[in-house]
Amino acid sequence: MHSRPQDISQQAGPRATPEDSRPQKLAPARPPTATPFLILGIVVVALNLRPTIAGFGPLLAQIQAELHVNAATVSLLTTIPLLCWGLLAPLAPLLTRRRSSETVILVSTAVIGVGALLRVGPSLPWILLGTVLIGAGIAIINVLLPSLVKRDFPERVGLMTGVYTLAVVSGAALASGLAVPLRGALGGSWRASLGIWVWLAAAGVLAWLPALFGRQTHERAARQGPGVWRNPYALPVTLFMGFQGLVFFTWLTWLPRxxxxxxxxxxxxxxxxxxxxVVQLPFTLAVPILAARLRNPALLVAGAAALIGAGLLGLLLAPGWPLPWILLLGAGCGSTFPLALVFIAQRAAHPAQVPQLSALAQGFGYLLAATGPFIFGALHDRTHGWNAPLGFLLVCTGLTLVTGLLASWPRRFP
Known part of the structure; x- marks a missing residue:
């Protein structure tokens, strides 16, 4: 096992030219006392990135019945946020040209809260509008928070990526586990069960406010080295982000059904x-720490894909015993998501390229992921069974393996 003490751009990248090595105009360094408040803000904001989506799965049958729509249509309530994550992710680096990342994250968290309120409206148009706002807010945070972690914790990328992904997955676990009990406690209303997460968005806004103190109003970075499109990792990292997200969000949406x-x-x-x-939690923390120390984390990629594949095969062949298969799925997906974020942070050719690679990988990646829940539902509508949809996810798991191995392989930048 090879240790990996420095960024890949320092190992394999070319020497910067005098023009390229000009100092960047970045946000000023934070005082040490600000770090605990920043970590708290990262955790609470990250907790908001999944509940409004994960809470849908256990309530899907009731929502479909009350809205009088078919399976493919109701899956749009999960697909639309993913489309927003893909389409709007490229806007994140542009927004930070006029305002700091901290300010944009604050506004985006507030947008998630507004969307959570609208999505419990009386009719489908209101629900769709709220869903779009939630997707827009999450899209921007998806790009900026990992980039902020790389910027403010350059020596602890693995650990802080683990903290961030642990919070994201914890939010999903809370929402999926509490959806039905909350519905029962709130008079049998799925709208009340989902609407309660607006309070988490309010907490995210309050927790993030200290991160704004003493920050400049916008950020600019001088161009260094090759652009993101010339990065040989750009395509495999993007496809890995897309296929692992497709598998995860599809079973997150459809597994209860x-x-x-x-x-x-x-x-x-x-x-x-x-x-x-819940079973993802230790993997989301441990895997990025380990991956950050490896020059080639191919074994981590292969192990994660094997766990997902075993879980899907179990659901396909022995659905009457679901618990072990679900735990395998969770362990595998709890590994692939943080691996994707570590790839974004470490496969950038230089620090200024991190938000660019993040926007590219999450933009196109989530557009690819957005097709998963819809295709899965459409296959069920066509076949009236679950074998074909689960087979589809097995194929996508194989593609996750291939693209992850390509993203793992050490190579030189042009």
Missing amino acids: VLQDHGLSAAASGLLLSAGN
């Missing part, structure tokens, strides 16, 4: 989905 069609109650399926999210 699959389990309910095999005889489980809505409450039981919600608890199992929550178990699949």
Whole structure:
């Protein structure tokens, strides 16, 4: 196992020219006392990035029945945020030209809260509008928070990526596990169960306010080295982000429905989905720390893909015993997501390229991921069963493996 003490751009990148090595106009260094408040803000904001989506799965059957739509249509409530993440991710670096990353993240968190309110509206148009706002807010934060981690914690990228992904997955676990109990406690209303997460968005805004103190109003970085399109890792990192996201968000959306069609109650399926999210937690923390120390994390990629594949095969061949398969799925997806973020941070050719690679990988990657829940639902509508949809996810898991191996392989920058 090879240690990896420095950034890949320092190992394999070319020497910067005098023009390229001009100092960047970046945000000023934070005082040490600000670090705990920044970490708290990162955690609380990251907690907001999944509940408004993960809470849908256990309630999907009721939502579909009340809205009188088919499976493919109701899956749009999960697909639309992913489309927003893809289409709007490239805007994040542009927004920071006029305002600091901290300011943009604050506004984006508030937008998530407004969207959570609108999405519990009385009719489908209101629900769709709220869904778009939620997707827009998350899209910007998806790009900026990992970039901020690389900027403010350059010596602890693995650890802080683990903290960030741990918070993201914890939010998903809370939402999926509490969706049905909250519905029961709030008069059987799925709208009330989902709308309660607006308070988490309010907490995110308050927790992030200290991060704004003493920051400049905008950020500019001098161009260094090759552009992101010439980065040989750009395509494999983007495809890896896309396929791992496609697999995760598809089973996050549809797993409760699959389990309910095999005889489980809505409450039981919600608890199992929550178990699949909870089991991710140790992997989301440990995997990025380990990956940051490896020059070639190919074994981590292969192990994660094997866990996901085993879980999907189990659901396909022995759906009557879902718990072990769900735990395998969770362990695998709890590894691939932080790996994708580590690739973004470490496969950039220079520090100024991190937000560019993040926007590219998450933009096109989430557009690819957005097709998953819809295709899965459409295959079910066409076949009236779950074998074809689960087979589709197996194929996508194979593509996750291939692209992850390509993203892992050490190579020189042009």
